[in-house]
Amino acid sequence: MIDIQLKDTPLSTTECSDLVASPSTGGTVLFVGTVRDHTKGKAVVRLEFEAYAPMAVSEMRKIAEEAKSRWSADKIVIHHRVGVLAIGEIAVIIAVATPHRVAAFEACQYAIDTLKETVPIWKKEIFEDGEVWVAAHP
């Protein structure tokens, strides 16, 4: 089972955990990414996430499929938020259930590492005195 969602409403850790839990697997590993209040010492007021939606979904699905086949994962959920987020809100949740616990940790780490490299989603940090697209400049 793979469940990919790109949504502009709050994400739920319990929902993602429940989606991958099954009576036949013994453990789930989740990564929950939240919005930080500072970048390089500068206070962030809020964030905006923008996505090239159809490709963001298809790239997240690609990641889930790769993780599923490489680590024999039973179920993988990737939910990503878009729109305006306040400090502390959840931007992304990845949940992975595998027959063996070690594989779930590896697959989840692979998924978040790859998501940050390939999925067309952009984060804009808004400060008191301006705003910046993260990662745009070297």
Added chain:
Amino acid sequence: MIDIQLKDTPLSTTECSDLVASPSTGGTVLFVGTVRDHTKGKAVVRLEFEAYAPMAVSEMRKIAEEAKSRWSADKIVIHHRVGVLAIGEIAVIIAVATPHRVAAFEACQYAIDTLKETVPIWKKEIFEDGEVWVAAHP
């Protein structure tokens, strides 16, 4: 921050995630262990977890302190359930927040691996035709 709980009521993934989330860390890794419906092909009806409570709590605290110092974790939560659990219910949740994502995965994996080795909690599997204390016999 370290939060250790041994309780006989349902555990909450969202509660544990919220407990470690903080505006200053960017990510949380959680392990959620659920009750399996079979062992070696035999159908499990329900489970009972029994703990030597004061030492279970102190051993879980030791694990959290070690993980905190080895991986510079900001916050670690370990909640373990005791009593009768139905199939699919959550037996344990470990949540770790660290400044760097890789450390959170490592610290969480260390915590669940060590918990399964050292924390005095015992699981009894109840089948249709009998019951067995898990791991008791070679």
Added chain:
Amino acid sequence: MNVEILAFGIAKDIVKGASFQLDLPAEATVGVLKQQLCSTYPDFERLASFAIAVNEAYRQDDFALNEKDEIVIIPPVSGG
């Protein structure tokens, strides 16, 4: 040929809009498009990197473009 290009993130700021038209030689490739973008909007040179997606997938420089393709500029991503 005339193609329509979508822009996201900082690319939207650079081209001052979410989409725009660009004239390209017939049988232009992704590589040709990138050169043209950099000469029309020199700010693209200042990005850490940028990629081109055609019809919802990343494409290499030798990929041939067609007039009806959905072409998207993908500046450095920062999801998660």
Added chain:
Amino acid sequence: MNVEILAFGIAKDIVKGASFQLDLPAEATVGVLKQQLCSTYPDFERLASFAIAVNEAYRQDDFALNEKDEIVIIPPVSGG
């Protein structure tokens, strides 16, 4: 000396109770206790392993016991 011992998990089934009294020589150690347990209740030999906690911490065989100690049999754990 006479000590009180707590049992959990399968140890409870072996000694048929959550606690019991045992007579030990004065200045007995954890090692002596384990031998005595195995000779009184041979089923302890059949366990994958078992440990002894004294006053809420695991103790090695050479640890000396006192009459007032909280002594607990820890059969193989299976939490998580």
